[in-house]
């Protein structure tokens with residue numbers, strides 16, 4: 001216990017201000033109760049209402065989770081309903097099963113699963129995760145005394161991959177065929193809700209208040225997405241009051257829910273903590289630079305190198321170097337040590353930075369060490385060791401004091417959200433702005449991730465609307481005009 005701090009304060013910190021439930025076996029998931037030792041204390045406290053809703057959710061999950069009596073009952077109903085017989089009894093427990101898009105990377109999956117969790121809390125559903133996502137060696141189980149994995153013998157398991165907008169039980173298809181009527185006596189036993197980036201007009205009507213009462217009656221939702229669709233939920237009037245109680249500080253949704261839900265397994269925690277202690281812990285300041293290479297190129301581009309340097313130096317994250325001065329007078333005080341953590345699929349960018357600060361003195365007298373944990377060359381989401389490194393690097397970026405990320409990358413969004421950081425985001429070069437003289441980066445308004453493909457449909461007025469202008473706390477994203485985020 002540090003001076004002036006009681007053991008009660010320590011206990012509170014360990015549970016992230018009450019966000020985490022006590023009572024988990026600590027050794028089986030060390031990161032859960034050790035995260036506070038690596039993160040700076042931030043001013044964002046979870047509301048007491050959020051804490052009580054999380055505890056209620058845990059009770060619900062315990063009661064309705066896999067293999068419980070209620071789960072078995074709900075499965076029976078599903079099997080009956082699957083034979084096209086609809087049922088009218090109110091279900092004991094309701095579920096939302098999160099299905100990932102097999103092409104999406106880790107960042108996308110974390111954001112979509114967290115969005116689905118928020119929807120589950122708001123609608124009193126139990127969140128279950130597609131077990132084929134193979135994340136058990138990446139993330140610990142988040143809910144006490146139960147599992148978040150859908151059991152392998154789930155009756156619709158072999159159909160999960162087929163679910164899309166055209167599937168007969170798809171929400172969009174039913175909307176299109178005028179089959180959704182909340183006053184109807186009967187309802188399907190499950191609905192496929194497709195909210196991925198290429199969803200259609202009818203799928204998007206999921207975000208209309210008037211369709212929620214019908215959806216609410218359906219015991220099983222199978223939700224497929226790779227998007228952070230939370231800002232879309234924030235635009236739904238039916239959830240407005242509840243959301244403002246849950247999140248009085250609106251920009252902390254992912255910060256709280258992500259730190260609640262996503263805990264590295266011991267194997268990944270080893271990658272994170274060994275790296276942190278060896279390369280970052282002793283620095284006076286830690287700077288993260290995430291350079292997302294989207295084009296598969298294996299050598300660094302001159303344009304991006306200049307963009308990163310220009311951003312880092314104009315924003316004073318990294319010092320300028322003096323290329324003329326070869327002999328440096330001993331600094332009067334102890335030089336400041338800056339540790340720069342670079343994450344990238346290729347090694348070229350960090351080599352340029354490392355050499356620059358080795359071969360030239362910084363004008364401030366600071367010492368700059370540049371480190372990069374891995375360079376995997378290609379995205380290999382199907383490979384577990386690759387995913388463990390990716391997850392460790394996302395987490396390490398979230399532990400920095402200043403962060404530069406790449407536009408439109410969910411890898412960076414997860415890091416900024418977990419860390420509660422507002423990074424400078426590098427504008428993504430495209431053919432057009434390669435010659436642009438615009439600023440290299442912009443500071444984000446909030447640490448909330450961007451929802452890349454929201455709907456522009458105003459359900460009430462039944463026409464398109466500029467959704468970045470409907471409420472003051474949802475705005476267009478800095479890195480993608482068509483996207484929206486909570487600010």
Ligand code: GDP
Nearest residue numbers: 105106107108343344345379389390409410411
């Ligand atoms: P996004 O595509 O940038 O939105 O981020 P995603 O995380 O959804 O997908 C990118 C995937 O590529 C990651 O999950 C990793 O598998 C891999 N990847 C991209 N950048 C890096 C990096 O800097 N380090 C590592 N280890 N993997 C990366």
